Amino acid sequence: MLFSFLSNRIFFPPAKKPVDLTEELHAVPGLACLVKRKGHSEYFDPTDIQAIRDHRLDFMLRFGFGIIRGDILGAARLGVWSFHHDDPARYRGGPPGFWEIVHGDPLSGAILQRLTEELDAGIILERGFLRTIGHSYRASLDQLLRVSSAWPAKVADRALAEAGDGEVLQQASCCENPGPIFKVPGNLRTVSFLFRLAWNRLRFYRQEFLRAEFWRVGIAGCSPGELVFGEAQASLRGIRWTEHDHRSSYIADPSGFADEHGLHLLAEEYNYRTGRGQITGWLIGPDGLERPIRGAGILSAWGDPVRVVDSPLHHSYPYVFQYDGKVYCLPECHASGRVTLYRYDPVRRQATAGRVLLEGVEAVDPTLFRHDDRWWLFFTSREQSNAVLFIYHSRDLEGPYEPHLCNPVKTDVRSARPAGTPFYHLNRLYRPAQDCSLTYGGRIAVNRVLSLTPAEFSETAECFFGPDPSGEYNQGLHTLSAAGNFTLTDAKSYRFSLAHFIRRLRQTLHRKEVRHV
Secondary structure (H helix, E strand, O other): OHHHHHHHOOOOOHHHOOOOOOOOOOOOOOOOOOEEEEOOEEEEOHHHHHHHHHOOOOOEEEOOOOEEEOHHHHOOOOOEEEEEOOOOOOOEEOOOOOHHHHOOOOEEEEEEEEOOOOOOOOEEEEEEEEEOOOOOHHHHHHHHHHHHOOHHHHHHHHHHHHOOOOHHHHOOOEOOOOOOEEOOOOHHHHHHHHHHHHHHHHHHHHHHHHOEEEEEEEEEOOOHHHHHHOOHHHHHHOOEEOOEOOOOEEEEEEEEEEEOOEEEEEEEEEEOOOOEEEEEEEEEOHHHHHOOOOOOOEOHHHOOOEEOOOOOOOOEEEEEEEEOOEEEEEEEOHHHOEEEEEEEEOOOOEEEEEEEEEEOOOEEEEEEEEEOOEEEEEEEEOOOOOOEEEEEEEOOOOOOOEEOOOOOOEEEOOOOOEOEOOEEEOOEEEEEEEEOOOOOOOEEEEEEEEEEOOOOEEEEEEEEEOOOOOOOOOOEOOOEEEEOOEEEEEEEEEEOOHHHHHHHHHHHHHHHHHHHO
16 A cells, blocks of 8 residues: 555656647547456457457557457567566566665666567567666656657567568567566565665765766777786786876866877866866877876876867767878767767867767767778767667768667667777777666776677677776776777776865755746
């Protein structure tokens, strides 16, 4: 009773808010169906099944009913599809997204499956993993529902385009090792759950207000492949780290290139007082690369910094690459609603805005590279910046860019968000991505790309590359960028920042005022 009351009042997510579709569906015929219950299963009447077959449906999407079995499962060409808003390998039953918080599981999963006669053994058509929002069951459930709601259309597009007979759906794998079955919690369990939410919220606010992220940049004198696949401890010891002693700002997201003058390094310089990042550049000559980097000041061994992109908007992730003798920069600026390609002048050390590659997208960490005579643009969306991956592609660098058939191609907080330069190692293509399952930028998932075409994309996390656990900056590592014979990376630590505290307090108070109005 208590959980039911809270589900309809406190835990009710915005994604479940009813929407009137009378106008949109006025011309769509409806069919009232009867089912017969046998044990825990429900079977449709043969007359209703035939009426459904007469409509020649491609697929049916299940929202109501219980455990349905029988001929209804084959009444549509591609079967009956159903959501399960948990990872079935860990949580079967329900309520959705609830037991992950109870057990302190950092991941919340969801699947779209084609139902079969066997319970909890459907064919998985799409699956995703998001970070559990442990301090808010309402928010955690809302993100599961919102992200997965686009999957039926995505799977249908893929199935109809690639295999009109639905063979692509038959090739999906089932859950081989299903997890235990959970049930709706009783009153005592619900009370203890409320205490857990309160405790998690206290921990969340402690993190948000009292622990600010501080990043530093590192340089390794080898390629990304050698750094990642070399001996782990030796690779970490080979990174030469900067020190940035400013208490209200940090340096992160390094990228760059090398020429006869040295190493051109671009990075985001974020200031907690202004709440904005800017793209700053250094030209590190041969002497600067040989000298120890450690020391006070803003990368003092590298000479004077230069502001590379002149804009009042927040910029980060200055992705740098070279093509046809020219240097380009593709910084993130999701507030502009555009993905803009910049030309970088190594002499003036300035980046000038050029072609707008995409309009109307809030792209996070856009990453552009050439593979198989085509340009591939990877990014995540601002709404789910750590988990939902999109791909666009073009024959020409400056476009036009077309969306991938399977967009969004991936939903996985462990390995979706771009983290630097894709690279080849032993003739295999690898894509660095952030693993944000435990914390933002916790470590890098080195994904081996198995298939990349306008209609197909698959990759697998071959290994993970994280910070030195014995070092001072051991809380995260989220960039791996190639720059000539060097690899640029960064690492994270936490400490208190008064500027960060004041800014977060103002943001919280402002949100409360807006909600009150």
